[in-house]
Every structure is written in structure tokens, then in C-alpha cells.
Amino acid sequence: MVNDRIRISDRYFRPRAGTGGSLPLSSTGPSGPKTKQRHGSRIQRFLQRLRTWFMLSTRGRRTLFASVIIFAVLLCILILEPQKGGPLNRLALHSYNIRRWAAVKKASVSSEAVNGPAKKRFRDNLRNDTNYITSWSNAGFTNQFMGYVNMIYLGTLTDRVPILPPFAPDHHISSSAGIIPFGDLFDLEHLRKQLRTPILEWRDVKALPTRYSASPYSTSEIESLGCWTTRKESEGNPIRAENVVNHLGLDVSYTRVPNHARLDPSNPEETHVVFPQLAALIYPLDPIADPESFRTLAPSPRGHWDTPESQLSCFDTLYYASSGAKAFEWQYSWSPVWRTVGRHVRFTREIEDLGYQYLSNVFGLDVAEEVPPFIIVHIRRGDFAMFCSHSGQIDCFPPLSTYKKHVDTVKTDLMTRRNIPVTNVVVVSDEKSPRFWANVKKQEWFYINHTEERTLERFGEWYPPLVDIVVQSYAIGFVGTEDSTFSLVGQRRVEDWNGGVTTNVNVQLGH
Incomplete structure (x- = not known):
């Protein structure tokens, strides 16, 4: 795997935006003025020779041939000659427009992951030969980020295409703040290339209100869905994550994950679940248990008691997920989630x-x-x-x-x-x-x-x-x-x- 670590010099002394990665023309480096001057002198000498030859030519055939040669040389110069002028300045803060970001920044979606553009009902856009995974999250921005990255990691373990929800307000921020799609902040195209797997957002799958909608938590098409809850055994209610779920237009019922999926199955207060056990539970081929064999913990707000689905596996939260070695593994530099996924989630x-x-x-x-x-x-x-x-x-x-x-x-x-x-x-x-x-x-x-x-x-x-x-x-x-x-x-x-x-x-x- 290619090491994508950014060196400190790349971060602090990187060229300004819009320079195409080249050094400024005032640089003394390889593309600086001295190199350009020598390059220009060679070109001038070559053109002078061609011009002299052309002026001395008397035959039409030679004249035509010389004209073609001169045109080709000039075309090459236009293509290869370094662009004049200094690097573009970065935009001042007042010129930033986050609405423009969302309009311009549209990460490409792998065509094989869905049937087509976002549809009114999400199931109409899921391919019959593909399995998916999604989750919600709660608390502050960073906790939501960690939960979503954990979900992507579980997707890599189970051959499921992740569908990322947006960030939505919880108790750290007011509901009036609205939602922010994951891909408006993080470079999903880069992440897809690093993981070599399709990664979707819910807005790729289902037609949803935009982040600037006056009613971001009101979607016309409400669909029922059965999901897993990872809440500890002593907790009787799932995490509803109402702002996220309402934005997605879902009516969700929950079934508790089996006890053996816990980091400490004997402890009813254990909050952590284990990735390998969850993978065995939701792997598309020969899962360790049938979801129909579990009792639904909580019905949906509209009264549905759906058991977890097989094609789209979903969880109320995966924040407390672990490889099984330790609790809160993000604290350790060896964290499998961070090493596999998290370090590749770059900002746009x-x-x-x-x-x-x-x-x-x-x-x-x-x-x-x-x-x-x-x-x-x-x-x-x-x-x-x-x-x-x-x-x-x-x-x-x-x-x-x-x-x-x-x-x-x-x-x-x-x-x-x-x-x-x-x-x-x-x-x-x-x-x-x-x-x-x-x-x-x-x-x-x-x-x-x-x-x-x-x-x-x-x-x-x-x-x-x-x-x-x-x-x-x-x-x-x-x-x-x-x-x-x-x-x-x-x-x-x-x-x-x-x-x-x-x-x-x-x-x-x-x-």
C-alpha cells in the first residue's frame, strides 16, 4: 500500500492553491527563472535557424513543409512553456460561500453500487446483487465522525457498501443548525481510492432535503426499516437519533445485538461491541444467526416491529465498537479502524x-x-x-x-x-x-x-x-x-x- 502520510514540509510549505503544484516563478528551484531563461535561449536559437531557412527557401514544397514545422514547434511551446505570473492568492474569508461548495463538490459515485440517481424510495435504488450497511450516530461532531468511520470499517469486514448519513444536530448543537452531508466536509473520492471500495451517501441513494432546506427533517416518503441496536443490556431503549432518521425519511424498529457480540458478555453494563462478532452476525453469506430468531426490542414510531434486514444492515450507533483487544481503541495508535479507514478520511x-x-x-x-x-x-x-x-x-x-x-x-x-x-x-x-x-x-x-x-x-x-x-x-x-x-x-x-x-x-x- 502506498504510504499517504503528508510530510510536514508538504503541509506548511505547499504551493498556494491554483498553482498546479509548481514552484512560484521567483523560485530558485528547478522551475525557477534560471532554468526558464536557458530553456528560452535554446528555443530562440532554434526558431532563428528555422526562420533563416524559411526565408532562404524558394520552392513551394519546402515552404509548406517549413510552415508546418514552425506551427508544430510553436504549438509545443504553448503547451510546454511554464505559465507566467505568480501563484493565485487564497480567497479571503468573506468570499467563501458554503452553498457554492455544496453545488460544486459532488464526489463521484461508483455506478455499480446503485441502480441510478437518487430515487424517491431508497429500496428502488439498491442493486439486487449488492449488500449495504449504514448506521446513525449521536453526541457531538467528533463522536458522530468516529461512529461513521467505525461503520465504514465494519463494511470492509462484511463486503457491504457503506451508506453514510449526514452529520445532524444532537445535544451539542441546536436543531436549527441543520444537517451537513459527510461528503461536503470529507474527500470521499480519495477514501474510495484508498479503500478500493464504493462508498455512498444517503443523498446518493434517496432524494432528500438539501442542507439548506427550510425543513431538513421532513422527507415526504417515509419508509419502514428494521435495524440493530448496540445499546447495553441494562438499557431498554435504542438510540433514536431522531434528526438523522427524520431527515432520511425512515421509520425504524430495533432489535438488540446478541449478548455474545459484547466485549464482556457477562457484564450487563458493557457498552462495547466487537467487530468480528458483528461481522459474523451480518455477513451476507452464512451469518452466524438468523435475525428472525431475535425478539424486537423497540417498535418504530409508527408501530412497525420489523426485524433487521439482510440487504441493508443498519445500527443505531457503532461508536462503542472494538476489535476485541481493548475498549475505546481509538486511543491507541494501533487502532484497526484508524489504521484501515480513519487516517484516509481527509478533508476536502x-x-x-x-x-x-x-x-x-x-x-x-x-x-x-x-x-x-x-x-x-x-x-x-x-x-x-x-x-x-x-x-x-x-x-x-x-x-x-x-x-x-x-x-x-x-x-x-x-x-x-x-x-x-x-x-x-x-x-x-x-x-x-x-x-x-x-x-x-x-x-x-x-x-x-x-x-x-x-x-x-x-x-x-x-x-x-x-x-x-x-x-x-x-x-x-x-x-x-x-x-x-x-x-x-x-x-x-x-x-x-x-x-x-x-x-x-x-x-x-x-x-
Whole structure:
């Protein structure tokens, strides 16, 4: 397999968008002005010789032949000659239009995966010779992302084509934020090539309201569907993920996965399920059990008691899925899901450029300047107050000085391992206190001021955390917050995409 790790020099010193990957003409590299000048001199000498020969020619046949030769040479020059002018500047933030992104960014869909364009009913678009898998997810953006990537991985184990739902609001974001299709944020064409398998979105299969619809959770055609629930044995209800399911126009009933699919089958509080057991349960040929043999746990909102379907296998959530070695395997660099799928889920170029422009603004750079190497610090506050070690105190979170110690350690490691001196630090956090951000500024650290940038007003409720996520992926060093999935996935990207150095601060322990 080709190693697709992005070197740090590729991320920080990559050519500007629109240059086609070539060096600027002011470069002293191979395509710089010296090379071009020598190349131009050879062409000029050759043309001079042809012109002299042409002028001395008297026969019509030779004249015609010479004309053809000169025309061919000029055509080659137009094709091969380096383009004049500097690289295109990146767009300013005010010129971004997310509606245009969705209109322009349409990842190609493998023609063999569905019958045709999106149809009114999803079953009309499923091929008889193909099996599929889908799931919902809940909680914040990163948890939804992890659940969907887990679903794709299970699809690779079971020869099923994944159908990705959009990201939909849960308890971290208001319903008015609307949905965001997976492919509007992540490069599905790249992922298909890396996994060598078709990957669909629900909008490829079924005609659905767009992300800009006034009623994104109201679909005219409602279809019944039987799915699996992975909720622990002691929990009597599945995860309904109402915003996602309503957007898809589905009426879903749920059957609990068998007990042997648990990481610890003897524990009724066990939340984790095991990929190999799930694969055996839903593999199209000779599954380990017949879905009809299980009792339905919960009927659909419209009263259907459908058992899980065989052609389209679906789950309420796969966030708590494991290979069987450990719980919460995304915490480990060897995570099979991350190694197989997650590290290949790249942002679209539009989303990458948006994050890059925010960084340029943070550092106060001109359009011709590149973002320097930096360390990202993610400080999780908010609901993490429940983890504080000194309960009852007004401010029980680790102070900035604790994060600074980790930053200094990362700086030293980067210098020792990579010989990269780093002085710039960028902080992202859900903290709202002006006092906190004033202290960040005192450290001479940078931060993204979403209020000043008007991120919410310009792009919507999803984008303040989304921009922070993308910005993290450009870092060469990372200091995160232990037990935060926001930090966890950012850490994985910095390590695997950039070869960076990472560490975490433990809120419960205070260091």
C-alpha cells in the first residue's frame, strides 16, 4: 500500500492553491527563472535557424513543409512553456460561500453500487446483487465522525457498501443548525481510492432535503426499516437519533445485538461491541444467526416491529465498537479502524483552505506568506467540569501553566526528533470566559477569535468547532485534553499526517 502520510514540509510549505503544484516563478528551484531563461535561449536559437531557412527557401514544397514545422514547434511551446505570473492568492474569508461548495463538490459515485440517481424510495435504488450497511450516530461532531468511520470499517469486514448519513444536530448543537452531508466536509473520492471500495451517501441513494432546506427533517416518503441496536443490556431503549432518521425519511424498529457480540458478555453494563462478532452476525453469506430468531426490542414510531434486514444492515450507533483487544481503541495508535479507514478520511480541499485561511489570519500573514510550524493546544472545559479533581471549587481546571509545561516538552521533542524549532502556539477551546482568553494572550499564544471572524454568522453553528478541527490538522505538535474525543482525533491526525509530537493534560489528575 502506498504510504499517504503528508510530510510536514508538504503541509506548511505547499504551493498556494491554483498553482498546479509548481514552484512560484521567483523560485530558485528547478522551475525557477534560471532554468526558464536557458530553456528560452535554446528555443530562440532554434526558431532563428528555422526562420533563416524559411526565408532562404524558394520552392513551394519546402515552404509548406517549413510552415508546418514552425506551427508544430510553436504549438509545443504553448503547451510546454511554464505559465507566467505568480501563484493565485487564497480567497479571503468573506468570499467563501458554503452553498457554492455544496453545488460544486459532488464526489463521484461508483455506478455499480446503485441502480441510478437518487430515487424517491431508497429500496428502488439498491442493486439486487449488492449488500449495504449504514448506521446513525449521536453526541457531538467528533463522536458522530468516529461512529461513521467505525461503520465504514465494519463494511470492509462484511463486503457491504457503506451508506453514510449526514452529520445532524444532537445535544451539542441546536436543531436549527441543520444537517451537513459527510461528503461536503470529507474527500470521499480519495477514501474510495484508498479503500478500493464504493462508498455512498444517503443523498446518493434517496432524494432528500438539501442542507439548506427550510425543513431538513421532513422527507415526504417515509419508509419502514428494521435495524440493530448496540445499546447495553441494562438499557431498554435504542438510540433514536431522531434528526438523522427524520431527515432520511425512515421509520425504524430495533432489535438488540446478541449478548455474545459484547466485549464482556457477562457484564450487563458493557457498552462495547466487537467487530468480528458483528461481522459474523451480518455477513451476507452464512451469518452466524438468523435475525428472525431475535425478539424486537423497540417498535418504530409508527408501530412497525420489523426485524433487521439482510440487504441493508443498519445500527443505531457503532461508536462503542472494538476489535476485541481493548475498549475505546481509538486511543491507541494501533487502532484497526484508524489504521484501515480513519487516517484516509481527509478533508476536502475547500475545507482545508478554509482552515488555512483562518491560520493565516491568526498569524497576521500576507497572502504570499506560508503558515509557519506551530503547536496546537486544545483545552476542553465545559462539561469536563465533572472530571475536576478538586470538586466544589469555582475554577478547578488545570491552569494554563500546566499546559505550558507540556508545550515546552513538545517543543523539546520536536527539536530532538525532527530538528524543527517551533515558537508558535495556537489555542482552541470551548471556554467562554474573557479572563481565560486574556491569560492565553499573556502567554503570547495565538487563538482563533470566532466572534471577531464572525464564523457563526457567516457559516453557521457547525463551523466554529469545525474550523478548530481543521486547524488542528495543520499542527506539528499537539497538547490536548485527556478523554476528549475532540483532542483524540486531532492527535491522531497530527501524528499520522504530519509526523508530529503529541501529549495530553489529564483534567482529573490535574496534570
